[in-house]
Amino acid sequence: MKHKQIFLVVIGVIFWIFQSTGFAVNRPNIVFIFTDDHAYQAIGAYGSRINRTPNLDQLAAQGVRFENCYVCNSICAPSRAAILTGKHSHLNGVFTNRERFDGTQTTFPKLLREAGYQTAIIGKWHLKSDPTGFDFWEVLPGQGVYYNPAFLTPQGRTNYTGYTTDIITDLALDWLRGERNSDQPFMLMVQHKAPHRPWDPGPKHLNLYDGVSIPEPQTLFDDYKYRSSAAQVQEMTIAEHMNSRDLKLNFPGNLTEDQRRLWEDAYSDENEKFKQARLEGKELVRWKYQRYIKDYLRCIASVDDNVGRIMRFLEKSGLAEDTVVIYSSDQGFYLGEHGWFDKRWMYEQSLRMPFIVRWPGSARSGTVNRHLTQNIDFAPTFLDIAGVRIPEEMQGRSLLPLLKGKNPGDWRKSIYYHYYEYPGAHSVPKHYGVRTRQFKLIHYYELGEWELFDFLHDPDEMRNVYSEPEYQDKVKELKSELLRLQENYNQKNPEASHQERVQKLLKESASNVGLKLVYRMQKKTGSDPLIPEKQNIDPSAKTLTVGALCNPEAADGVLLAQGGESFGYSLFLQGGAPCFAVRTGGEIRQIAAGDRVASSRRALITGVVNSDGRLRLYVDGKMVASGEGLFIERKPADVLSIGGDTGSLVADGYGESNAFSGSMSDIRIYYGVLDKAGMDEWIREGK
Numbered sequence: 001m002k003h004k005q006i007f008l009v010v011i012g013v014i015f016w017i018f019q020s021t022g023f024a025v026n027r028p029n030i031v032f033i034f035t036d037d038h039a040y041q042a043i044g045a046y047g048s049r050i051n052r053t054p055n056l057d058q059l060a061a062q063g064v065r066f067e068n069c070y071v072c073n074s075i076c077a078p079s080r081a082a083i084l085t086g087k088h089s090h091l092n093g094v095f096t097n098r099e100r101f102d103g104t105q106t107t108f109p110k111l112l113r114e115a116g117y118q119t120a121i122i123g124k125w126h127l128k129s130d131p132t133g134f135d136f137w138e139v140l141p142g143q144g145v146y147y148n149p150a151f152l153t154p155q156g157r158t159n160y161t162g163y164t165t166d167i168i169t170d171l172a173l174d175w176l177r178g179e180r181n182s183d184q185p186f187m188l189m190v191q192h193k194a195p196h197r198p199w200d201p202g203p204k205h206l207n208l209y210d211g212v213s214i215p216e217p218q219t220l221f222d223d224y225k226y227r228s229s230a231a232q233v234q235e236m237t238i239a240e241h242m243n244s245r246d247l248k249l250n251f252p253g254n255l256t257e258d259q260r261r262l263w264e265d266a267y268s269d270e271n272e273k274f275k276q277a278r279l280e281g282k283e284l285v286r287w288k289y290q291r292y293i294k295d296y297l298r299c300i301a302s303v304d305d306n307v308g309r310i311m312r313f314l315e316k317s318g319l320a321e322d323t324v325v326i327y328s329s330d331q332g333f334y335l336g337e338h339g340w341f342d343k344r345w346m347y348e349q350s351l352r353m354p355f356i357v358r359w360p361g362s363a364r365s366g367t368v369n370r371h372l373t374q375n376i377d378f379a380p381t382f383l384d385i386a387g388v389r390i391p392e393e394m395q396g397r398s399l400l401p402l403l404k405g406k407n408p409g410d411w412r413k414s415i416y417y418h419y420y421e422y423p424g425a426h427s428v429p430k431h432y433g434v435r436t437r438q439f440k441l442i443h444y445y446e447l448g449e450w451e452l453f454d455f456l457h458d459p460d461e462m463r464n465v466y467s468e469p470e471y472q473d474k475v476k477e478l479k480s481e482l483l484r485l486q487e488n489y490n491q492k493n494p495e496a497s498h499q500e501r502v503q504k505l506l507k508e509s510a511s512n513v514g515l516k517l518v519y520r521m522q523k524k525t526g527s528d529p530l531i532p533e534k535q536n537i538d539p540s541a542k543t544l545t546v547g548a549l550c551n552p553e554a555a556d557g558v559l560l561a562q563g564g565e566s567f568g569y570s571l572f573l574q575g576g577a578p579c580f581a582v583r584t585g586g587e588i589r590q591i592a593a594g595d596r597v598a599s600s601r602r603a604l605i606t607g608v609v610n611s612d613g614r615l616r617l618y619v620d621g622k623m624v625a626s627g628e629g630l631f632i633e634r635k636p637a638d639v640l641s642i643g644g645d646t647g648s649l650v651a652d653g654y655g656e657s658n659a660f661s662g663s664m665s666d667i668r669i670y671y672g673v674l675d676k677a678g679m680d681e682w683i684r685e686g687k
């Protein structure tokens with residue numbers, strides 16, 4: 001008994017000596033400052049042409065700035081889950097913003113806490129389940145708001161008045177001053193909502209950039225001409241997809257009277273001028289870009305100020321020398337590049353993440369690291385910094401050797417990417433891909449399309465060279481690298497979700513027999529609309545593919561239509577552009593291709609009504625438009641007509657005289673979704 005007591009005392013004394021002497025030096029504190037949607041293009045140290053970030057620049061000057069750090073799935077919650085677990089989405093279970101994070105998983109905060117760190121998270125969490133692995137947490141519910149936010153804690157909800165970026169920093173500093181146990185090393189995550197949509201600036205920065213014109217990106221008016229159809233069907237353009245709240249034509253609904261007065265002072269004059277100016281075309285896009293980018297940068301000015309506040313506190317309190325400070329954001333963002341805002345794509349601006357590490361005495365200050373790194377590396381790095389063993393299951397690799405200026409010979413030569421949130425906001429198709437230092441190969445597997453970019457000749461990713469003969473060896477090499485990565489990261493059937501969904505669609509559709517050709521006409525003769533004698537086509541509650549090979553001689557005309565102003569579908573040309581419309585209960589959805597079809601050549605024009613609630617339009621098997629659709633709920637009264645819409649009209653785009661002029665052949669209607677291979681065969685058979 002006595003021996004045991006002495007033993008415990010000795011252990012206690014050794015522990016005390018450790019803690020009060022060399023312990024803190026070996027186990028530094030970690031402050032991880034993390035923002036939402038902060039693009040590298042808007043950080044001075046990363047070469048910003050559009051703003052200044054003195055505090056972040058100073059952090060970079062005193063630390064290591066990672067130049068090639070990439071997200072594994074460019075959207076908020078999935079990136080956060082990958083960072084916590086060190087694993088790709090298919091293993092951590094957060095594929096999109098819709099899943100709930102399983103907090104029983106192994107995460108770096110849990111392991112640090114078990115190893116004796118005091119752990120805290122303050123700010124945006126966005127993973128639906130309660131945070132686990134933290135001694136202290138106070139997080140925004142869901143996406144959170146910019147003004148007068150509520151916060152969740154284990155004890156319940158608290159409301160604050162003020163600007164959220166400032167409040168998160170206040171709470172972090174309060175924790176550092178009060179809650180923190182000075183006997184333990186700590187790991188504090190300071191996670192901002194800023195600069196996420198809708199980009200509401202703080203009171204201090206509402207007038208920053210007034211009277212200034214921010215430079216436009218070179219690709220603001222990208223026409224996606226030399227890209228896959230994916231880039232053409234997204235819904236994230238500054239031109240068309242920003243709402244009045246984004247553009248501050250409407251203000252936040254929860255401002256105090258004082259805050260509201262500041263907003264009116266800042267925006268009302270300009271809004272009045274805008275209403276009177278009636279801008280159109282490129283001028284309107286330019287106005288929207290200025291409006292968007294200034295608010296985005298105003299949010300960042302506040303982030304930068306608050307990074308400065310934390311750094312000054314660490315200096316003053318004597319913690320700075322023993323504290324690793326990390327700055328990053330959940331992914332990149334489009335600041336008008338390709339005409340866009342938002343993220344999701346494997347293209348550079350949303351793929352790249354800012355990642356800066358300041359660690360006095362250990363990381364080589366003022367250096368830039370160009371190794372290929374990824375957000376799955378963060379967890380192993382944090383553990384390694386703390387001297388905690390990295391579990392086998394983590395897929396990332398510790399960046400510690402890179403921080404120390406080493407150049408490991410076996411460092412990765414490529415990174416893996418996979419985006420899943422489709423159908424979803426902004427309509428970016430699912431894709432996976434591989435990036436090396438010079439090349440990027442992307443597979444839009446639901447579209448059956450590939451893209452290859454060569455950064456040496458095309459840093460802005462404007463030209464897909466996948467089909468060019470001189471790149472065929474490279475395509476082969478990168479495809480096998482992609483397979484290797486999928487195997488290596490244990491993603492056994494990368495298109496499983498897609499296959500499952502297609503099967504589900506086919507099962508759900510009333511036909512229940514997969515693809516079925518229900519109507520075919522080899523050739524249409526004469527110039528008048530034709531009503532086939534024998535037909536028994538019921539498009540109700542089905543997935544449907546309709547189309548025809550045609551060579552139009554006029555810009556307007558209906559290829560085929562069934563139904564009228566209550567129920568039905570219609571495939572037609574308007575101003576030379578293929579269009580597709582469906583109706584149910586009088587409600588209409590209509591999509592149109594951006595480009596005209598040439599009258600000098602034959603084209604296969606097909607429309608697909610899909611049970612995922614979307615409409616799609618294809619020319620020669622290539623998707624040219626997609627949009628929200630609807631199911632045709634009942635069999636229309638009007639029968640199928642070829643080369644015109646007779647009787648009651650399905651679409652708004654034409655009147656009574658809507659006959660198609662030109663030649664038409666191989667007109668088909670399928671129950672089910674015809675894939676690209678099927679459309680290719682259709683074209684071949686029609687020749």
Ligand SMILES: [Ca+2]
Nearest residue numbers: 036037076330
């Ligand atoms: Ca984000």
